[in-house]
Amino acid sequence: MQQIASEPVVMQPIEERLELVRFKVDKRPHIRVHTEACRDCDLTPCVYVCPAGLFEILGGEMHFSYEHCLECGTCYVACERKAIEWDYPRGGWGVSFRAS
Amino acid sequence: MRIAVCLKQAPDCSSVYVDPISGEVDTERFVQTLNAADACALEAALRLKEQLGAGSVFALTLGPGESEEVLRVALAMGADTIERLWHPSAADWGPLTIAAALAARLRADPSLPDLIFCGEQSSDWASGTVGPALAAYLGLPQITGVIGLEAHQDSGQLLLRVTRRLERGYRERLLARPPLLLTVHETLNEPRYPSLPAHLAALRATITVRDPLSLPQFAADFEAEETTIVEVRTPRPRPHRLPIPDSQLSPFERIGEIITGGTSRRQARLVEGSPEELAHELVRFLKERGFV
Amino acid sequence: MHAQQQFDVIVVGAGPAGSSAALVLARAGLRVALIERGEYPGAKNVSGAVFYAPGLLAELLPTFWDEAPFERYITRRVLTFLGKESAFSLDFRTRHFATPPYNGVTILRPKFDRWLASKAVEAGALLITSTVVDDLLYEGERVIGVQCRRDDGALYAPVVIAADGANSFLAKKAGLQREFSAEEMSLGVKEVLRLGERTIEERFNLTGDEGMASEYVGEATGSVKGGAFLYTNRDTLSLGVIVQIASLAQQRVRPYELLDRFKQHPAVAPLVRDGVTLEYSAHMIPEGGWQLIPRLVRAGLLVAGDAAALVFAAGIFLEGMNFAVASGLAAAETALEAHRHGDFSTATLTGYRKRLEQSFVLQDLQRFRLTPAFVNNERLQNLYPELLCQAAEQVFRSEGRPRKKLGSTILATLRCKVSLWTLLRDGWQAGRALFF
Numbered sequence: 169m170q171q172i173a174s175e176p177v178v179m180q181p182i183e184e185r186l187e188l189v190r191f192k193v194d195k196r197p198h199i200r201v202h203t204e205a206c207r208d209c210d211l212t213p214c215v216y217v218c219p220a221g222l223f224e225i226l227g228g229e230m231h232f233s234y235e236h237c238l239e240c241g242t243c244y245v246a247c248e249r250k251a252i253e254w255d256y257p258r259g260g261w262g263v264s265f266r267a268s
Numbered sequence: 269m270r271i272a273v274c275l276k277q278a279p280d281c282s283s284v285y286v287d288p289i290s291g292e293v294d295t296e297r298f299v300q301t302l303n304a305a306d307a308c309a310l311e312a313a314l315r316l317k318e319q320l321g322a323g324s325v326f327a328l329t330l331g332p333g334e335s336e337e338v339l340r341v342a343l344a345m346g347a348d349t350i351e352r353l354w355h356p357s358a359a360d361w362g363p364l365t366i367a368a369a370l371a372a373r374l375r376a377d378p379s380l381p382d383l384i385f386c387g388e389q390s391s392d393w394a395s396g397t398v399g400p401a402l403a404a405y406l407g408l409p410q411i412t413g414v415i416g417l418e419a420h421q422d423s424g425q426l427l428l429r430v431t432r433r434l435e436r437g438y439r440e441r442l443l444a445r446p447p448l449l450l451t452v453h454e455t456l457n458e459p460r461y462p463s464l465p466a467h468l469a470a471l472r473a474t475i476t477v478r479d480p481l482s483l484p485q486f487a488a489d490f491e492a493e494e495t496t497i498v499e500v501r502t503p504r505p506r507p508h509r510l511p512i513p514d515s516q517l518s519p520f521e522r523i524g525e526i527i528t529g530g531t532s533r534r535q536a537r538l539v540e541g542s543p544e545e546l547a548h549e550l551v552r553f554l555k556e557r558g559f560v
Numbered sequence: 561m562h563a564q565q566q567f568d569v570i571v572v573g574a575g576p577a578g579s580s581a582a583l584v585l586a587r588a589g590l591r592v593a594l595i596e597r598g599e600y601p602g603a604k605n606v607s608g609a610v611f612y613a614p615g616l617l618a619e620l621l622p623t624f625w626d627e628a629p630f631e632r633y634i635t636r637r638v639l640t641f642l643g644k645e646s647a648f649s650l651d652f653r654t655r656h657f658a659t660p661p662y663n664g665v666t667i668l669r670p671k672f673d674r675w676l677a678s679k680a681v682e683a684g685a686l687l688i689t690s691t692v693v694d695d696l697l698y699e700g701e702r703v704i705g706v707q708c709r710r711d712d713g714a715l716y717a718p719v720v721i722a723a724d725g726a727n728s729f730l731a732k733k734a735g736l737q738r739e740f741s742a743e744e745m746s747l748g749v750k751e752v753l754r755l756g757e758r759t760i761e762e763r764f765n766l767t768g769d770e771g772m773a774s775e776y777v778g779e780a781t782g783s784v785k786g787g788a789f790l791y792t793n794r795d796t797l798s799l800g801v802i803v804q805i806a807s808l809a810q811q812r813v814r815p816y817e818l819l820d821r822f823k824q825h826p827a828v829a830p831l832v833r834d835g836v837t838l839e840y841s842a843h844m845i846p847e848g849g850w851q852l853i854p855r856l857v858r859a860g861l862l863v864a865g866d867a868a869a870l871v872f873a874a875g876i877f878l879e880g881m882n883f884a885v886a887s888g889l890a891a892a893e894t895a896l897e898a899h900r901h902g903d904f905s906t907a908t909l910t911g912y913r914k915r916l917e918q919s920f921v922l923q924d925l926q927r928f929r930l931t932p933a934f935v936n937n938e939r940l941q942n943l944y945p946e947l948l949c950q951a952a953e954q955v956f957r958s959e960g961r962p963r964k965k966l967g968s969t970i971l972a973t974l975r976c977k978v979s980l981w982t983l984l985r986d987g988w989q990a991g992r993a994l995f996f
C-alpha cells in the first residue's frame with residue numbers, strides 16, 4: 169500500500185488531446201442535433217458523456233460541432249429524447265486512429 | 269486531347285506530428301494518401317476531358333509498391349491509363365532527378381501529351397520543383413499555382429483561362445493554349461468520390477511498373493541535385509513588431525494599421541515589352557537592388 | 561447486375577471478427593468482399609488492448625508468431641483496488657504464459673487490424689476500404705446484399721456477415737437488435753503514452769518481450785461505475801478508463817477528466833511519469849452481457865463480434881477480440897456450410913448459434929450472465945475497494961500502541977460502513993456471479 173499526499177488534479181484541455189488525433193473532415197456533418205429538444209432537457213447527458221467534448225450549452229442554447237467527432241456513438245445512446253440524428257461519415261473520412 | 273497527370277503519395281498533413289522539443293517528425297504516425305494538390309490536378313484533368321467530350325487521362329507516379337494506392341485512386345476517379353515508375357535507388361532521388369525520370373517516361377510515347385497537370389507542391393517537402401523542372405526538361409511552357417481554370421473553344425482551338433496565385437494574396441489571370449504544363453494548388457477544386465463499380469474495378473486492376481533507368485531518354489544529371497537538407501525544425505513564430513498607430517488617424521484607420529502590421533501597399537511597376545527586353549529589365553532591377 | 565458486383569459472401573467490417581471470417585471464406589475458394597468504412601482497417605478501432613487466446617488465430621496462420629504485429633506477451637497480471645490515497649494490489653506472474661501460444665498479447669489496433677485484413681486479402685478476399693455500408697438489400701424476407709454509400713453502391717451475395725462493431729446498425733436495421741440503453745453500454749477512453757522500451761521494462765519489472773496487464777477498480781473512476789486499465793506495449797503504454805454511459809451522465813463527469821484523475825492518482829502517477837501522449841481515442845463497448853445478445857441470424861444474414869454484443873465484460877475480465885475472432889470463424893463455417901447446401905434460410909444459418917453454444921463464446925457469456933449486474937453494484941464499485949484499503953492500512957499500521965488481532969480489525973472497518981447482512985448478501989452474489 170502506498171500513501172502519498174494527493175495533489176490537486178490537473179485537467180488537460182480536451183482540445184490538446186484532440187490535436188493528436190487525425191481527422192479528415194467532410195463538408196457534410198454526419199451528426200445533426202435537433203436543438204429544440206435540448207431546451208428542456210434537464211440532465212443534458214450528451215454534454216458529459218461525449219469523449220471529445222463536442223456538446224456545449226452556451227447562453228441556454230445547445231451548440232454542437234461534428235468536426236472532431238471520434239465516432240463512438242455514445243451521444244446517440246445517451247440522448248433519451250432521440251434528438252441526435254447519427255450516422256457514420258462518408259467512407260474514408262472522419263477520424264483515423266494510428267497509434268491506439 | 270491527351271492529358272497526363274503526375275501524382276505522388278505523400279503523408280496527409282493532418283497526420284504529421286512534429287515533436288515540439290526535438291523537432292523530429294514521427295513517421296510512424298503518417299497516413300500516406302494521394303497528395304492533396306495532386307488530387308486536384310487529377311480532378312482538373314478529368315473535368316477538362318469531360319467538358320471536351322473526348323481525350324484521355326494518363327496518371328503517372330514514381331514511387332515504391334505502396335504508392336500504387338494513389339494510382340488506384342486515380343483509376344477509380346476516372347483516369348484511363350495508369351503507370352508506376354520505380355527503381356530502388358529512386359528512394360534517394362531529389363526533385364530534379366524525379367522530374368527527369370517523368371520526362372523520360374512521357375517522351376517514350378510517340379508524342380508528348382497536349383497538357384500535363386501536376387500538383388503545385390507535395391505535403392512533405394513542398395519544394396514545388398518537380399512540375400517546373402518537368403516543364404523545363406520537356407521544353408514546355410508552364411503556369412504554376414493554378415487556382416482557377418476554365419476551358420473555351422476558340423475557333424476550333426482550346427483556350428485556357430487560368431488564374432494563378434501570387435504571394436500576398438495577389439492573383440494573375442492568363443490565357444494559354446496547349447501544349448502546356450500546369451501545376452495546381454490544392455484549392456482549385458474538390459476531387460470527386462468515386463462510384464462503387466469504379467472503386468471495385470480500380471481495386472482489382474493490375475498496374476504496369478517500369479524501371480526509369482531503362483527508359484532510353486532518361487538523362488539524369490545526378491550532380492545537379494542542388495538541394496541539401498541542413499536541418500528540419502518546426503517554425504517558431506517570429507515576434508511581430510507592431511507599430512503604434514498614428515493617433516491622428518481615425519479609429520477605423522488605426523485598426524487597419526494594427527491588423528496590417530503597418531505594412532504599406534507594395535510599390536509595383538508594370539513593365540511591358542518583348543521577352544528579351546523584359547528579362548534585361550528584370551536583371552537590371554535585381555542588380556540595382558543588390559540581389560545579383 | 562454486373563458480375564463485378566456479385567460475391568459469394570459479403571463481410572461488413574474489417575475488425576477481428578470480419579477479417580477472420582473473410583480469411584476462412586476466401587481460403588475455401590469463395591468470392592469474398594470485405595467492406596470497411598475506414599481508410600484502412602483499424603482506422604476506427606480501439607481496444608485496450610490485450611488479445612487473449614491468440615492461439616485461435618495462430619492455428620489458422622502458421623506464420624502468426626513471426627509476422628503478427630503484437631507488442632508483448634502477458635506474463636504479469638495485476639488487479640488493483642484503489643482508495644482515494646491508497647492502493648491494494650493482487651500481483652500475479654507466471655512463466656506458464658511465456659511460451660506460444662501465449663495466454664494474451666498486447667496489440668495496437670491500427671497495426672494489427674491492417675495486418676489481419678492483409679492476410680484475408682492474401683487468401684483472395686477483396687478488401688473494399690473507404691466504403692460505408694448503409695443498409696442491407698432484401699428479396700422478400702431474405703437478405704441478398706448490401707447498399708454502400710457510393711454511386712451505384714449495391715453489392716450482392718446470398719449471405720452477408722455483419723461484423724460492423726459495437727454500434728450494430730445493420731443488426732438493428734435487420735430487426736435483430738433493439739436500441740441500446742445507456743445502462744448496457746460502456747464508453748472506453750484511452751491514451752497511448754510513449755515511455756521507451758528500457759523504461760517500461762525497468763518500471764514494470766519485465767524482461768525481453770514480457771508484458772503486464774493491469775486493471776483498476778474503485779477510485780480509478782471516482783463515483784462513476786467502471787474501471788481502468790494500464791497495459792504495456794513495446795515502447796508505449798496503453799491506459800484508459802471504461803465507464804458505464806448512464807452512470808457517467810448521472811454523475812456529470814466527463815470521461816477525459818476521469819482519465820486525468822486516474823493518471824494522477826498517487827498509485828498510478830509514478831508509472832506514467834514522463835510519458836509523452838501519442839494519441840487519444842474512444843470507443844463504445846457493449847457490456848450488457850447475456851441480455852444484450854440479439855437474434856444472431858435471419859435468412860441471408862449472420863451477426864458476429866461486437867455487433868452481436870459478444871463481449872465478455874465481467875469486472876476484471878474484458879475480452880472482446882477473442883470473442884470476435886471465434887464468432888467470426890463460426891459465422892464463416894456456417895456460411896460455408898450454407899454454400900455447400902445452396903441453402904441460406906434461417907434454419908440452415910441457425911447452425912451458427914449452435915456452433916457458438918458449443919464454444920467458449922456463448923458458454924462463458926451464459927455462465928457469467930449475472931456478473932455485469934453484480935460488478936455494477938455501488939458498494940462493489942466504490943465502497944469495498946476503499947474499505948479494503950482501509951483495512952490493509954489498519955493491518956500494516958504500527959503506532960507504538962498495542963494492536964488488536966487482525967480479524968477484529970478488518971471486521972471493525974467493514975462494519976462501520978456496511979451492515980453484516982448487506983455484506984453477506986454481496987458475498988453470496990459474488991459467489992453466484994463468479995464462483996459457482
Ligand SMILES: Cc1cc2nc3c(=O)[nH]c(=O)nc-3n(C[C@H](O)[C@H](O)[C@H](O)COP(=O)(O)OP(=O)(O)OC[C@H]3O[C@@H](n4cnc5c(N)ncnc54)[C@H](O)[C@@H]3O)c2cc1C
Nearest residue numbers: 573575576577597607608610693725748865866880881884
Ligand atoms: C477501451 C477498450 C478497451 C478494450 N480492451 C479490450 C481488451 O483488452 N481485450 C479484448 O479482447 N477486447 C477489448 N475491447 C473490446 C474489443 O475492442 C472489441 O470487442 C472488438 O474490437 C470487437 O471486434 P469486432 O470485429 O466485432 O468489431 P470492431 O473491431 O469494432 O470492428 C468493426 C469494423 O467494422 C467497420 N464498420 C462498422 N460499420 C461499418 C459500415 N457500416 N460499413 C463498413 N464498415 C463498417 C468498422 O470501421 C470496424 O473496422 C476493448 C474495447 C474498448 C473500447
Ligand code: SF4
Nearest residue numbers: 206209214247249251
Ligand atoms: S441529451 Fe439529447 S436532448 Fe438532451 S441536450 Fe443532449 S442532444 Fe439535447
Ligand code: SF4
Nearest residue numbers: 218237238240241243
Ligand atoms: S459520436 Fe462520440 S465523439 Fe462523436 S459526438 Fe457523439 S459522443 Fe462525441
